[in-house]
Amino acid sequence: MDRVIEELTSWLKSLLVDGVMSVMQGMFQCVNNQVGDVANQVATTPAAFQPNVFNMIRELSESVIMPIAGMILTFIACYELIQLIIAHNNLANFETWIFFKWIFKTFVAVVLITNCFDITMAVFDVAQHVVNNAGGLIQSSTAIDDSALAGMRATIEAMDLAAIFGLFFQVLFVNLATEILSAFIFVVVYGRMLEIYLTISLAPIPFATFGNREQSQVGQNYLKGLLALGFQGFLIMVCVGVYAALIQSVAFSSDIVGSMWGILGYTVLLCYSLLKTGSLAKSIFCAR
Numbered sequence: 001m002d003r004v005i006e007e008l009t010s011w012l013k014s015l016l017v018d019g020v021m022s023v024m025q026g027m028f029q030c031v032n033n034q035v036g037d038v039a040n041q042v043a044t045t046p047a048a049f050q051p052n053v054f055n056m057i058r059e060l061s062e063s064v065i066m067p068i069a070g071m072i073l074t075f076i077a078c079y080e081l082i083q084l085i086i087a088h089n090n091l092a093n094f095e096t097w098i099f100f101k102w103i104f105k106t107f108v109a110v111v112l113i114t115n116c117f118d119i120t121m122a123v124f125d126v127a128q129h130v131v132n133n134a135g136g137l138i139q140s141s142t143a144i145d146d147s148a149l150a151g152m153r154a155t156i157e158a159m160d161l162a163a164i165f166g167l168f169f170q171v172l173f174v175n176l177a178t179e180i181l182s183a184f185i186f187v188v189v190y191g192r193m194l195e196i197y198l199t200i201s202l203a204p205i206p207f208a209t210f211g212n213r214e215q216s217q218v219g220q221n222y223l224k225g226l227l228a229l230g231f232q233g234f235l236i237m238v239c240v241g242v243y244a245a246l247i248q249s250v251a252f253s254s255d256i257v258g259s260m261w262g263i264l265g266y267t268v269l270l271c272y273s274l275l276k277t278g279s280l281a282k283s284i285f286c287a288r
Contacts, residue, residue, distance in 0.1 A: 016164045017156050020171050024152070024260070027175045034182040038240050038274075041189050042233040043135050045128050046196050047121065057201045058117055069113055069204030076211045077106045083212075109211035116207040120200045120226055127230025134237050155256055167257060174264050181267045188274045189236070195278075196229050224287035228278075231285070235277040243270040 047054045084098040112119070156164060199222075206222035209215040246266045282288075 013157075013161050013164060016161070016168050017153065020156055020164065020168050021153055023168075023171045023175050027171075027178050027263075034185055035240055035244060038185060038189050039135060039237065041193070042236045042240075043128065043131050045121075046124055046193065046200065049193050053197060057197050061117060061201050061203060065202055066113075066204045069116075069208040072205060073109055073113055073208040073211060076209060076215055077102075077109070080105065080212045105211055109208070112210050113204055113207045116203045117200070119207070120203050123223070123226045124196070124230050127227070127233060130231065131233045131237055134234055152256060170257065171260060174260050177264055178267055181264075181271050184271050185274060188271070192229065192232060192236075192278070199225065199229060221288050224285045225282070228281040228285045228287040232277050232281040235281055236274060239270060239273040239277065242273075243267075 041049070081102050084102055156167065159167070203222075206219045209218040243266060246269075247263060
């Protein structure tokens with residue numbers, strides 16, 4: 001009878017060890033895939049991210065928003081001309097050179113609004129160049145090598161049946177939480193790109209305000225917002241690099257439970273950091 005109980009215990013222990021290792025390997029693979037996907041998506045320009053969506057946004061901007069921006073530019077040009085004429089003591093000191101000044105400013109404003117989409121893409125091209133260069137220096141892999149997994153399995157096999165049983169349920173919970181956090185990371189990264197598409201779709205309107213010093217604050221804040229969105233990708237890459245370094249530093253073979261909960265804590269920290277990158281980038285570039 002004792003032999004039967006011993007065999008049954010050994011079989012159940014082996015089954016639980018295999019289950020724990022299977023769940024943990026899947027959890028590590030899920031985290032690594034999600035982190036790798038973050039690095040790839042952040043290093044992609046808006047035009048290459050979803051070409052069909054990008055073309056639709058560009059067509060909407062040029063066909064729907066551009067006429068409205070043209071009317072705004074016309075109003076601002078007329079307002080600027082009136083200001084230039086009455087600025088010199090109510091026409092008492094009238095000078096003809098102000099017309100050349102007005103023509104030049106209007107010409108610059110028309111050039112800006114005509115090429116606004118190319119200018120916005122140039123901002124993101126510069127930002128993506130920085131992100132791509134950073135990607136070569138930042139380690140974004142959280143993959144666990146076979147030696148660490150082997151040491152983890154040996155540590156689990158040395159535990160008694162009750163401890164392995166408790167560990168199994170903890171692993172299931174952490175794995176579920178990691179899946180939820182991975183979905184949150186997906187939402188943050190893709191939400192940034194959606195915000196970029198929404199922002200560039202209205203590009204002609206803020207660009208139409210550059211013809212007047214007072215209204216040009218709208219366009220300047222818009223450019224600051226574009227820079228913030230572009231360099232938010234760099235901050236995301238830094239967060240991913242820090243996260244990968246923290247995951248690699250976890251000692252899996254010595255304390256399985258502590259390491260497992262440490263991974264969950266680091267993943268929560270990554271989600272919080274990614275969520276803060278948008279506001280941090282806007283504060284750096286003073287974008288409203």
